[in-house]
Amino acid sequence: MKAKIHVTLKNGVLDPQGKAIGHALGNLGFGGVGDVRQGKYIEIELAEKDRNKAEAAVKQMCEKLLANTVIENYTVELV
């Protein structure tokens, strides 16, 4: 099983990299670009076959290490 994890900054947390990307897109002539937010995408191969157990384990990984829940949200997709 593979876990696909997205980690994104919470609303209201300053995202200077997203801002810089937004500016650069504007400089390239792309119109209509609104707020840009940058996040992380992490893939993890899991030996676990049980979907519920895998989900619980990945959730712990996110809480303990992969995301800092003071500033970040995460979503997990198992495939």
Place this chain on the structure above:
Amino acid sequence: MKAAVVVFPGSNREHDMVDALERSSGQKAQLVWHSESDLPKVDLIVLPGGFSYGDYLRTGAIAAHSPIMREVKKRADQGVPVLGVCNGFQILCESGLLPGVLLTNESLRFICRNVSLKVERSDSLFTRRYNAGDVLSVPVAHGMGNYFADAKTLDTLEGEGRVAFRYCTSEGAVNAEGNANGSARNIAGIYNAKKNVLGMMPHPENATDPKLGSISGKPLFDSIAEALA
């Protein structure tokens, strides 16, 4: 005073820290490699500056979970003083010993210069040789020093007198102009609830000798040496 300075892969200010501690205490601190699970019995633990693990994932995040940090947390809970400077502060936040997190500087630039700092209180073991309101000149060297916590946490920190230092102008005004990196409420350093753990972004160890251009960081090490003598 016996001190241990923890070294992570990517730490780079550990020797400056050892020098500063020796200047004030007369004793050489021990360097301890991060993969050790045993920490010598010491009076002070220091997490120095640098870029542990290349700032992978989030700054300080990987170091915060290295074997030695379990022991550092245990000692901190027992009341052993812990000082984290720059990356050390980031690691303390990621490990949960201090609240909040350090974000990218508001300017998006790496800042390497002396900044003005206001001392908030002089009754902690780290600041007893200062007076509340003293304005210091101490270097910073960071790209991610922008302190962030939610409003409730910030109110708690201020309500419990846990702000150690604030960025200010050279005249001591705590305002947007004096805020080096966009930190919430100009916060440059904070204590834990028991005030035995201090984390700060500026480098007091690099302001302990006239040859370095400022000695306003020296009273911090004098304070520690005096308190733990």
